[in-house]
Amino acid sequence: MSKWLIVGSGGFIAPRHFESIKNIGDEVVGTCDVKSDTNPDFTDYKEMLELVSADAVAICTPNYLHYPMIQMALDKGLRVLCEKPLTLSSKEIEQLPNDGRVGAVLQLRYHPVCYLRPMKKLEGGSIILKVYRDDDYWASWKGSKEKSGGILFNLGVHYFDLLIYLLGNEYKIIESSYSDRLAKGKIDFNGSVFDYYIEIMDNNDGQDRRLTISGQEISLSKQDNLSYEGWHTDVYRDFKGGKVVTPFEACKSIKLIEKCIHTQQQ
Structure with missing residues (x-):
């Protein structure tokens, strides 16, 4: 059973991630959102990464935050599953590893x-x-x-x-x-x-x-x-098995x- 962090846990797309993590038999051990009224465990992403032991992070934040948040998670040794688009430029996405540590949610x-x-x-x-x-x-x-x-x-x-x-x-x-x-x-x-x-x-x-x-x-x-089609669970199941849409593919x-x-x- 893998342990997950979710950043952007109070956003529109986050429920698909909570549901999918449960569906594949994994667990969420930490949540983060800048909106404190959504009752996250943390409002500071760096703090969550420092204090909570986990295997992977799901990034559900605004698009412009994806690239720096992916890099921060990688620096902590975590795998990353990130909502589309991975980045807002090909120059950024080409800096990301293609070894299975980073996957994009492109469920079509x-x-x-x-x-x-x-x-x-x-x-x-x-x-x-x-x-x-x-x-x-x-x-x-x-x-x-x-x-x-x-x-x-x-x-x-x-x-x-x-x-x-x-x-x-x-x-x-x-x-x-x-x-x-x-x-x-x-x-x-x-x-x-x-x-x-x-x-x-x-x-x-x-x-x-x-x-x-x-x-x-x-x-x-x-x-x-x-997102209501239910394909997020398929994305998570493949991610767990080592099959991801790599940055090279998403680029x-x-x-x-x-x-x-x-x-x-x-």
């Missing part, structure tokens, strides 16, 4: 659509994400491009990771545009061309997460949030996002 790799992956050639199509987020979203760190990375880092990274996982890491960006609420473009994956459309809507009508590939239209989730979607942003800026 557990979607049944991944049965298509062994096929030699997949035809192009589209990936569409339309989600509603209320005023609390925009008032939080998620509404800050500096802290979240913006719409592509905060939402698009799951879907770009899925496309690379299915189609490979050879691609050319044909079109790209983005704003706070909308990112869209066209990417050629070695002959398989995909349109992407990622929108944060201001109403709750018509939410959608859909992939069209090789003539098949596939729902990626009908839940209000992707591929980060670099694709950076190139999409750069393409628009040209």
Whole structure:
């Protein structure tokens, strides 16, 4: 039985981590959050790392804190499972070890659509994400491009990771545009061309997460949030067995996002 610490224990995504740790037979021995009203064991991450003996830490904090918190945990000899994105730049993620000590939560790799992956050639199509987020979203760190990375880092990274996982890491960006609420473009994956459309809507009508590939239209989730699909437990089970989405793998979607942003800026 492994002993876990959770930082960001009072946040939206943390319950998926508590549940998954329990599901795989491990235990949480320390929690940390800056919001004292969520009743964490600690409000100071460094203090928790110093005082509590553990095997691993789950990082559920705002995106801009991921990289320094990963490094601090590694310095204490802990394994790390971190919510997406691991970092907000490819330069940072390339500094992380690829020996199984660090894993990224990119749970769309557990979607049944991944049965298509062994096929030699997949035809192009589209990936569409339309989600509603209320005023609390925009008032939080998620509404800050500096802290979240913006719409592509905060939402698009799951879907770009899925496309690379299915189609490979050879691609050319044909079109790209983005704003706070909308990112869209066209990417050629070695002959398989995909349109992407990622929108944060201001109403709750018509939410959608859909992939069209090789003539098949596939729902990626009908839940209000992707985390409700239950794939976090699969991520934890594999992490416990030594199988992780390494920084090297997670970096591929980060670099694709950076190139999409750069393409628009040209």
